[in-house]
Amino acid sequence: MEKIDSLECKTVISELTQGRELANQLKNQLYPANSRKACGFLVEKILSSYENALSLLNCIAILEETSQVSAAILESPNSLVGTPTSEGSNPCSKEQNQRDVFKKRKILPKWSEEVRVCSVTGQEGPPDDGYNWRKYGQKDILGASFPRAYYRCTHRHTRGCLATKHVQKSDEDPSMFDVNYKGRHTCIQERQKQNKEDYKVKEEDSNHRSGIKLETPALTPKEEIVPSFSFPSTPIISDNLETKFLLEPAEESKFTESCTYPFVSPATSDCNYLSESLCQMDDFWVDCNLQSPESDFTNIVSIPTSVTNSLLRDWDFTADPVELDPSFTLDYF
DNA sequence: CTGATTTGACCACG
DNA sequence: CGTGGTCAAATCAG
Numbered sequence: 001m002e003k004i005d006s007l008e009c010k011t012v013i014s015e016l017t018q019g020r021e022l023a024n025q026l027k028n029q030l031y032p033a034n035s036r037k038a039c040g041f042l043v044e045k046i047l048s049s050y051e052n053a054l055s056l057l058n059c060i061a062i063l064e065e066t067s068q069v070s071a072a073i074l075e076s077p078n079s080l081v082g083t084p085t086s087e088g089s090n091p092c093s094k095e096q097n098q099r100d101v102f103k104k105r106k107i108l109p110k111w112s113e114e115v116r117v118c119s120v121t122g123q124e125g126p127p128d129d130g131y132n133w134r135k136y137g138q139k140d141i142l143g144a145s146f147p148r149a150y151y152r153c154t155h156r157h158t159r160g161c162l163a164t165k166h167v168q169k170s171d172e173d174p175s176m177f178d179v180n181y182k183g184r185h186t187c188i189q190e191r192q193k194q195n196k197e198d199y200k201v202k203e204e205d206s207n208h209r210s211g212i213k214l215e216t217p218a219l220t221p222k223e224e225i226v227p228s229f230s231f232p233s234t235p236i237i238s239d240n241l242e243t244k245f246l247l248e249p250a251e252e253s254k255f256t257e258s259c260t261y262p263f264v265s266p267a268t269s270d271c272n273y274l275s276e277s278l279c280q281m282d283d284f285w286v287d288c289n290l291q292s293p294e295s296d297f298t299n300i301v302s303i304p305t306s307v308t309n310s311l312l313r314d315w316d317f318t319a320d321p322v323e324l325d326p327s328f329t330l331d332y333f
Numbered sequence: 334c335t336g337a338t339t340t341g342a343c344c345a346c347g
Numbered sequence: 348c349g350t351g352g353t354c355a356a357a358t359c360a361g
Binding site (some may be wrong): 008134135136137138 | 336337338339340
């Protein structure tokens with residue numbers, strides 16, 4: 001995101017400023033133990049404010065992204081990968097097909113998300129991350145003691161889901177696995193429509209109990225390119241849950257952010273290179289975008305499997321899009 | 334029988 | 348030319 005229109009910039013600042021002020025008001029409300037209703041209203045306003053600011057930033061990012069993708073397509077006419085029309089139809093020689101396949105790799109998303117997980121006793125291999133993967137290859141990696149396994153989404157052919165990952169046992173600690181996700185799951189949209197309905201029920205339910213729930217947004221084609229990354233406002237992680245961003249050198253100068261959060265969504269980016277997740281802590285939702293769509297970085301997370309397993313299994317991987325408020329305009333306030 | 338995994342070969346990229 | 352990523356035939360498992 002290199003240039004931001006000054007009007008948009010001001011709006012973002014306005015949004016964030018308002019969020020801050022509302023937060024302060026909420027703080028004042030909380031301590032005199034005022035009515036819950038007032039607190040709830042303020043929380044809604046705060047969230048709305050941040051949501052709008054972030055949505056705006058996302059829109060800007062999308063525009064940037066779109067222009068980049070367009071340029072890429074113009075540059076490489078064969079770059080429409082993974083579409084039904086580009087595969088299967090128009091039969092040509094096997095050699096030609098393979099050549100096309102390898103051409104495709106050039107424009108695959110550079111974005112990846114790397115997760116380091118610790119294997120749990122008695123468990124062979126990395127933890128289940130909630131998706132269905134099919135192994136399609138294994139490779140000995142130079143300098144690595146253990147081979148790297150390559151997985152792609154089971155629904156690659158049935159639903160055109162291009163998500164892939166590779167898993168490699170760590171050299172230093174064989175109980176650790178480095179999992180590198182590439183591409184975002186597009187196979188979950190149908191399921192998520194249903195889950196989104198369920199979510200409304202869950203949301204009500206969650207107001208009556210304390211716990212952790214996670215929802216991965218359902219995506220509409222447009223919303224898919226809205227980057228979103230979420231973490232609880234108040235870290236609930238223990239010391240052994242360390243999360244950090246590591247950047248590829250080229251991006252390091254652009255993106256210097258380090259934070260701690262308890263979870264990294266396995267839902268990874270597709271050709272839009274985005275990661276998206278929402279997590280709910282108790283009955284408080286926070287949705288925060290950390291990642292610019294064009295960012296080309298690797299996200300490394302160290303999470304003990306025991307934790308990820310319990311979290312990922314207990315949390316619902318449904319999808320809940322970062323919805324742009326239809327009424328939202330630049331002069332929203 | 335069907336779907337998943339294995340494994341050798343092929344290809345792009347640096 | 349070496350390495351990493353992917354393909355696809357062969358094989359395995361439920």
